[in-house]
Amino acid sequence: MSRDVITWTAMVNGYAKSGKIELARQMFDLMPERNAVSWSTMITTFAQVGMFQEAMDVFNEMQVVGVRPNHAGIVGVLSACGFLGALDQGRWIHAYVKRNGFELDRVLGTALIDMYSKCGCIENAMQVFEEMLQRDVFAYTSMISGFSNHGQCERAMDLFVRMEDEGVCPNEVTFICVLSACGRMGLVDHGRKVFKKMSQVYGIEPGVEHYGCLVDLLGRAGLINEAKKVVNEMPMNPDSYVLGALLNGCSEHGEVEVAKETVKSLAELGLDHSGVHVLMANMYASAYNWEDVMKVRKVMEEKKVKKVPGCSLVEVDGVAWEFVAGDRSHEQMEEIELAVRVMDEQLKSLGNDVLFNLI
Template structure:
């Protein structure tokens, strides 16, 4: 509680004390505001400015109300305070509107104003407004300030205008780590990962942000080994990984099955006392689940202080993929009990769980449940899961009827699910229809032809097998060889089917044989 206020100067002193507190209460701030009103000190531009800038931190709506009732023209500092606050609170339109009012009032913007507005332009994806700001920046002479120049580079890069971004980068006289990171991040967003790496390698100084940019870029584009290599390089360089870099590295570990490296990252989080927030916790769950450690994934899930839809969905997916469909369904019930709203992906995972258990009626129930309870319209992925569920249960013709009655065009996943069911249950003629449909859609995937060929072979229709193989040759459809990855002594080794040229192939064979002896097949 604040002590009783007795004088004007004490109110400003208490305001400074309030601003220095770690846990700040809007109630205490309103006490100070009331005293300024009663004493008449609120008419002082300095006092008014301090109280408004203080309210920005706890109640932006109240700060804006005070700003609108000022008894004197607001300073550029106050305009910037309100514009920056709305930018930081993800209200870019309000920030732009305030800028328009600022110009109408006759107050000129400064370099800080443009720094905030360029960030709002990025949030709005408005290239034209950003270009107008660039013109004003040059007219007022603010283009030489480092953070304005960095803001412009970041803005053009975010809009995909890499020619303009690089031109500004070349003209920049003082390139700091922020400038370099802006251009690297731009090439990443533009999809030029190799160019981004070239620029990254030229950086005179790299921080956690620049390293995490490359790690995330590699992980998001499927270059998982490169992501882990970059993460290891960062460790060697002595740079402490930040939140984004850790999440990117965990994603790569999950896709590569690099369990030991994933465990090392988990241990790093514990050593440094980092809280398992929703993003980090979900990344860890996903990594452990993909590496086969479903019990550890569940333990991480239970240890999370807060769990959102992403954490629940990732855990449900992990259970379903490990054949623990009952636990997946139980977790969904817990999710609904805790009033966490599921997403479209959640229902895809649930339908996969039903498919593995053969729960046809429950799968149909989930399709209706997502529509009637949560207002989620089933997409082609949901129908694909339902077709797979019906196909696994041997209901081939019901699945075929579902595809015909679908309100959306079936894709390769939906047709592929039915084709696989036809292979399992020996429905050769229906399978032939599916392959024809795939060819009509222009999807001449080798897998569909191979499945059809195998179905013909199972029925001893060797002439049809030869026809399918000949059709593949005529259409230039080639069978893609299988690819596998395995972690040996902390290093991820990749090899394709039939390839024995890998330098550590003998070790891999011995390791796989050893694993096989430990496995118990049910």
């Protein structure tokens, strides 16, 4: 029987690695018996291809039938929890890890750091980081990224210094996080030094993402001409992130002419999406240039450009719910509208005017 489980699991894994996810799931469902490796293979497969809710569902099924998850399965479901913002489930898994004596190694520790960071619990993430007996570049980078994404850029910079002091060499992703932190803190000179350090000290040639961070750093500081020079002289073609960073800098500092050139470059790459047009229209409006505002709107109509609706995820009682702007198909739409109206009335009673229309 053990040999049968191994054979079936190998087939599931084979389908998964070849990208045939549906066939992998069908094979998994047909298995006469499954062990921890079988379940973890399916969880990891779903997590790796971005099917996070499916990964969570398989983990929950695994708990129902009483199979103890192994290391790989826990790492996979923690990844899903992070992307879905399923904090309650993530906390439960962390407690499970402690109860069952799992070693907090570098892989599991980093998975917990990433989950807590993505769920907004940066102090819990740091606690896990400090509890780890060994920390590699991935653990440091995950924690630095968490600080940077939560606006705690000074802590991100301090941790980068600690990382170097402890002899852990940063990788490409580490530098993206550090450069991003420099941009948010307005540390232009330090950001330039970090950018140079990549190649001069660590032998890492900057990629398009690093150039994008440098352009963002300069753009935020109002150094538009220097940012434009970086874009023109970078050794690879700028992508939408690089050009978008330049455009955002132009928008923030009213550099309309450079913004026009940037939009033209985006259009040549077929990347002039709705956000680009809206940003240009807002720039013209800020300058009271209503004629150009109308021109932008006309171009949007001719190209049939539409704004992509916003989307958000929220976890309630362990279930992740997705909401899309303008979508009224939710099965509990009436209850949702009622709850919003109640909040609206409560805010108005406190002297706040709500600037939105339910209908």
